[in-house]
Amino acid sequence: MNIARWLREAIRRNIAPGCTSPLKKHAIAKLFMWEAGGVILLWSIHMLVVGLSAVETRYDYPDIFNLIAILCTAGPPCLWLLCDSGLSREDLRLIIGPRPTRRMWLFAILTAGSTLFAVKGINTLVFYLLSASTPASVEGRFTVSQLVWKGVAPYPIVLGVYVIAVAPFLEELLFRGVLLAHWSARLGLTSATLLTTFLFASYHEPPLGPLAALVAGSACAALYVRARTLVIPIACHLLYNLLSVGIPVAGWMLATENEPMATAAEYRRVLLVCWISCLALGVPWWAYLLWSMPGGRKACAPYFMNLTAKNAAAEAQQASSKSL
Numbered sequence: 001m002n003i004a005r006w007l008r009e010a011i012r013r014n015i016a017p018g019c020t021s022p023l024k025k026h027a028i029a030k031l032f033m034w035e036a037g038g039v040i041l042l043w044s045i046h047m048l049v050v051g052l053s054a055v056e057t058r059y060d061y062p063d064i065f066n067l068i069a070i071l072c073t074a075g076p077p078c079l080w081l082l083c084d085s086g087l088s089r090e091d092l093r094l095i096i097g098p099r100p101t102r103r104m105w106l107f108a109i110l111t112a113g114s115t116l117f118a119v120k121g122i123n124t125l126v127f128y129l130l131s132a133s134t135p136a137s138v139e140g141r142f143t144v145s146q147l148v149w150k151g152v153a154p155y156p157i158v159l160g161v162y163v164i165a166v167a168p169f170l171e172e173l174l175f176r177g178v179l180l181a182h183w184s185a186r187l188g189l190t191s192a193t194l195l196t197t198f199l200f201a202s203y204h205e206p207p208l209g210p211l212a213a214l215v216a217g218s219a220c221a222a223l224y225v226r227a228r229t230l231v232i233p234i235a236c237h238l239l240y241n242l243l244s245v246g247i248p249v250a251g252w253m254l255a256t257e258n259e260p261m262a263t264a265a266e267y268r269r270v271l272l273v274c275w276i277s278c279l280a281l282g283v284p285w286w287a288y289l290l291w292s293m294p295g296g297r298k299a300c301a302p303y304f305m306n307l308t309a310k311n312a313a314a315e316a317q318q319a320s321s322k323s324l
Contacts, residue, residue, distance in 0.1 A: 070162045
């Protein structure tokens with residue numbers, strides 16, 4: 001009981017005064033209902049496809065099923081934003097924010113590159129530990145090019161188009177824009193950032209997808225709070241997805257058919273170099289973004305920053321018109 005009271009007081013101390021959620025009542029419950037319906041429909045279709053054909057991985061799915069999967073997962077949030085969220089056009093303008101500066105564009109590029117290195121380093125560290133504990137599981141399974149480029153198989157066209165052209169806009173608007181504004185008004189900016197980042201991670205394919213989404217989602221949230229415009233995290237997300245899809249495709253295209261499979265010792269040696277160099281290149285900038293992110297009672301989501309700036313500009317314009 002004391003712990004619950006302490007948590008409530010800690011959250012209350014970090015909520016910025018005067019912040020009201022732009023969502024209408026019960027909008028979050030309706031979002032989860034929309035998404036649950038899409039997931040149930042998707043798994044029903046998935047079981048039907050697996051039952052009728054010998055499908056082993058997502059790369060073996062027909063493009064029509066990938067399209068259906070996208071509609072079942074991305075369609076419900078889009079319908080919720082249009083029908084059940086209660087957001088007005090002015091709310092969306094405040095969430096998107098002002099035009100970004102040149103410095104913020106540079107931040108987006110640096111963050112996309114550092115996040116890609118950090119995720120690559122974490123992934124290769126996991127595989128390095130697995131190869132050290134069970135070397136027989138990796139013996140003769142991959143070539144050196146596949147280890148470095150992750151070019152194991154061509155990426156499905158439909159999924160590639162969605163990941164690059166649609167997902168950055170939808171996911172940033174939903175998680176960093178709408179949900180961050182809603183929960184920061186109720187829980188404070190720090191708690192809302194943690195909650196939306198973990199929810200964003202659960203939206204990705206396991207086992208390594210959620211881990212990569214935690215790193216990328218936290219970086220995009222820090223960028224959004226710093227820039228006060230959703231354009232910057234969208235650009236960072238788009239560039240990150242473009243690189244994470246394009247590099248494996250390039251590695252698959254450049255790999256030679258006659259390249260011998262790597263031994264367990266070569267596997268560990270390549271992964272050791274990869275995870276050390278990638279973490280050294282990616283983690284410092286990512287850690288700097290998170291460390292410099294504002295917190296406490298004065299911190300609030302960019303939606304409320306932009307609303308305050310808009311009201312201040314309107315008051316200044318009204319005062320100047322009265323003086324004239």
